[in-house]
Amino acid sequence: MLCVGLYLFLEIVTDSTSFRYIMEGAVAVQLPQEVLDSIMDNIHPRDDIQALKQCVLAARCLVPAAQRILFREVILTECGYPGMQNPPDRFLSLLGHSPHLAGYVTELELRIVPSQWGDNLSQHPLASILPRLQSLKKVCIRAPVERPIVTSLQISTLLGGAAMLEIRSFTLKDTTMAIHEIVALCNWLAVHGSLQDLHFLYLSAIMDWDAPPQSMPSQAVPGYAPIQLRRFTIDTPWKQTKALLRWATGSTSPLRFNALRELTVGDLTRQSSVYLPRILDVAKDSLSCLEVTGYIAGLASIRFNYRHLRRIAWNICVLTPRDFKTMLDEWCIVLKESRELKLESFVISFSWTVHSLPDYPWSEFLWNEFEDSLVDSGRCAHLVLQNLYRGLARIDTDTIRKCFPLLHASNVCDLVVIERIGDSSVLGKYDNWEYTSRSGEWKSLPPGNIFD
Secondary structure: OHHHHHHHHHHHHOOOHHHHHHHHHHHHOOOOHHHHHHHHHHHOOOOOHHHHHHHHHHOHHHHHHHHHHHOOEEEEEOOOOOOOOOHHHHHHHHHHHOHHHHHHOOEEEEEOOHHHOOOOHHHOHHHHHHHHOOOOOEEEEEOOOOOOEOOHHHHHHHHOOOOHHHOOEEEEEOOEOOHHHHHHHHHHHHHHOOOOEEEEEOOEOOHHHHOOHHHOOOOOOOOOOOEEOOEEEEEOOHHHHHHHHHHHOOOOOOEEOOOOOEEEEEEEOOOHHHHHHHHHHHOOOOOOEEEEEEOOOOHHHOOOOOOOOOEEEEEEOOOOHHHHHHHHHHHHHHHHHOOOOOEOEEEEEEOOOOOOOOOOOHHHHHHHHHHHHHHOOOOEOEEEEEOOOOOOOOOOHHHHHHHOOOOOOOOOOOEEEEEEEOOOOOOOOEEEEEEEOOOOEEEEEOOOOOOO
């Protein structure tokens, strides 16, 4: 009750001088530090640093709690030009004056410029910072400068002083690396780390991404411990997606998916989609969230037994009507055979352009196919169809009702959300329509993205 009362009071008098005396009085009666930390966590939006600083200015007793929030996530960006003040240097100097701040850092993003490192990485400020961050749980490496080719040796040398056994999440983003370098890096992580989450985001391709598997030096390092993943993301252009999936599902990969909970794969093509069922088949007893963008094939060959699967998000992009119907047929087979499947959310998003949208009543076809296999069987609580009417000049509520005639009779599907473009004269205007089966009525929602 004390924590709740103080939280409500903070919302009212944050900018008042009386706030300072109230909080200093709370400290005078030895209010536990965990209570102050809880207060700050409740009043602090993650993206409102300014409000947090105002709280600190109003009451200095909140400085320790505010520091825990301010230094929880740290981004260090190397300067790409000589003579500029380097954030890693400044942060290292700050840790020299206030070493306790290092214990607050749990997430670290490094935006590096490897071309300026030279041969002696041990003298780099980052090499001195990482060993001090003993509470570090998440690391993200980025090299956003145009095409600085990064090697596994550079990253492993940089991370060599960190408490790798405590790090649970590793992300490689906006980086140009050869596939054999990524393989070598993951093998190094298997030896020195204890990862649970691995994410590859927006990697740039170079010449060897098309190399056949036998030419990739992907033999596992002796003594490595397999990486038992909980979350795995490959959100890269199609060529990199294919190469990473081919390696991840190969016999020499250190990755293991039998305990995988969340899987996200972007830009799947017909060629790369053959590797996805290999992961799904291994993770079928643990997977709870599956998000896929692109072409999916081979699902009908898997006997789904996803007792824990609660969310499926499928983004259909740049497909022919034939491809779309093939995948939809496979989904229907899967859903009809998966009697234990009970989803909380099934999201289908259409990303095709106006010109590629087929002249076909997809909404009627889609609903008729899913009606028996998913909704009426009571195995989906929330069905989302996004951009279903993309490219149509006009559409009204009556048209949507005709496409979903059985919604009112079904008490299984809690709601259906459809995001669509409004009148073609207003380009970029999106309207959300929500149908709630409990009320049997349509209502308009504020414009926006349903995923926000």
